[in-house]
Amino acid sequence: KRIETSFPSLAKRFFDKLAEGQASQAETHIKVVSGSVEAACGLGLADAVVDLVETGTTMHAAGLEVVGEPLFVSEALLFQQKPTERNGLGGGRKADIIKIIEQRILGYLTATRFVMLIYNVHDDNLTKCCGITPGKRSPTVTELKEEGWHSVSSLVKKEAQNAIMDELIKEGAKDIL
Structure with missing residues (x-):
């Protein structure tokens, strides 16, 4: 072959x-x-x-198909020395660069695992809907011009987004994106 x-x-x-x-x-x-x-x-x-x-x-x-098990599975890892003043990782420019790289990786991972769900909800259902979409830290709740209504933005796991949207509809959420 x-x-x-x-x-x-x-x-x-x-x-x-x-x-x-x-x-x-x-x-x-x-x-x-x-x-x-x-x-x-x-x-x-x-x-x-x-x-x-x-x-x-x-x-x-390309019209190809997998005919066997993977030969190996791998993942990328980022390692860092123990931060000390001597190696420059305890503070200063190197430490700042490492922190930026770490934050970008964490941001990428969040973007691949979560979606931003935005919806409008009346005061009567706000607490219940925020309980359905607690977010990573907490939902962002903004008052709308129309009295008694709020816009809610929250990160939800991608794989759960459809079920969460269905639950929000049952609880009175509107204009779900």
């Missing part, structure tokens, strides 16, 4: 292990490529590819 990949060592290890214990061994030829690995099969350059994917959307768009 012809395999194209940007990860030759990982691919070789996988196919060597796969070949162990098989009576007839099909020869596997691994070719190293960089970028657009998923195009190799469509161009007739490979029978299969080994590639790094996050969601598989690009692979599916």
